Amino acid sequence: MACSSHLSVTRSFFAVRGEKNSPASPPTVCWPRGDAPGTVRVAYQGISGAYSEFAAGMACPGCATVACRTLGDAVRAVKRDEADRLVLPVESTTEACAVRNYDLLLQNDLHIVREIRLFVDYCLLAMPGVRKRELRKVISHPRALAHCGQALNQLGLHQEAVDDTAGAGRMLLSGGMLDTAAIASPRAAALYGLEVLVQGLQDEAWNVTRFLVLSRYPETPKRTEGVKTSIAIAYRGGALAALMKVLSAFSRRGINLTKLEVNNPSLDGGEPVLMLDLSRRGALMAFPHVLYVDLEGSLDDPEVEEAMAEISSFSVLVRTLGCYPADPNIYDL
Ligand SMILES: O=C(O)C(=O)Cc1ccccc1
CATH class of the missing domain: 3.40.190.10 (Periplasmic binding protein-like II)
Incomplete structure (x- = not known):
C-alpha cells in the first residue's frame, strides 16, 4: 500500500471486549461514488499502542491502521486518499470543554461516520x-x-x-x-x-475519551433508529437568545440532545471560530459564536429536518458535521 514517509500501515487485530478473540473479517467500504471495495484504512495520531489506534480498531474492526505523527498529518492522509478515515479524540470526562478539538473537523470538509468511547487507563x-x-x-x-x-x-x-x-x-x-x-x-x-x-495513574478514576471517526464522504445510516446527528450552528448576537431558540426548535419536536456546547470567545482567547462554508464553495469563514449540538435522530427524520430548517432561518450558518450510528458502549483496552 502506497503511503508517504510519515505514515505506516498496520492491520488491526483487536476484538471487541467480551467477544471471542477471533480475527474480525475485514469490512469493505462501499463509497457512494462507487469505488472498488477494500480494507478500510484508518489514520490516527501516534504509533502502535496509542489510544487512538485502539479506538480505530474498535470503531472499524479489521481495518488497516495508518500511523501519523500529527493529527494534521492524519487529515492530509485522508485528503490525499492514503487513508479512508481518521480518528479524532474530541472530548473526555476529565475536560469540561474541548471545543478547540473540533477545529480540524470544522475547517476541513470531513464527515463524522462513527463515534466511539474508550475507557482510558494510564x-x-x-x-x-x-x-x-x-x-x-x-x-x-x-x-x-x-x-x-x-x-x-x-x-x-x-x-x-x-x-x-x-x-x-x-x-x-x-x-x-x-x-x-x-x-x-x-x-x-x-x-x-x-x-x-x-x-490507573489518572486523577479521575472514571476517565473516558470520546473519539470521532471522520471520512471524506458522509455515510448517513439507512435506518433512523439509534442514530445521532452532529451539527455546528454559527449565530449572531448573544449566546442566550440563540440557545433558547435552538433548544425550543428541538424540544417542541421531542428531539433529545446528547451534547450542547457553546464556544466561549472569552475562554478561547477571543479567537473567532474558523469554519468551512460549504455553500460558498468551501470558503473558510470566521464566526465569533458557534454552538455544537449532538442530537438523537437522523437527517432523514422529518422532525429533525424541520428543526434544522427553523434553526437555519435565524442562524448565519448551520453545518451538518455527520449523521452516524450512536454507540452506547464504552470500550476498555
Ligand atoms: O497519544 C495517544 O495515545 C492518543 O491516541 C491521543 C490520546 C491521548 C490521551 C487520551 C486519548 C487520546
Missing part, C-alpha cells in the same frame, strides 16, 4: 529494572499529562509533552532513558517491553 512506564525513586522526568501526550497532573505532582516529576503516548514509551527504549518515565497504555508497555510501575 500507566506509568519505565525501562525494565528502573525504580520509581530513580525517575526525574515524565514524557507523554499533553492530554495524558493533564489527566494525571495530581499523581505527577506527588511524584515530583518534570513533565515534557511529546506527540503521543505510545511514542513516549518507544522513546524510553530508543534513548535508553533510565531517569524518565512515559505515560501510556498497558498495550504500549507490552509492545515496547516496558515495565508498568503504576496502573
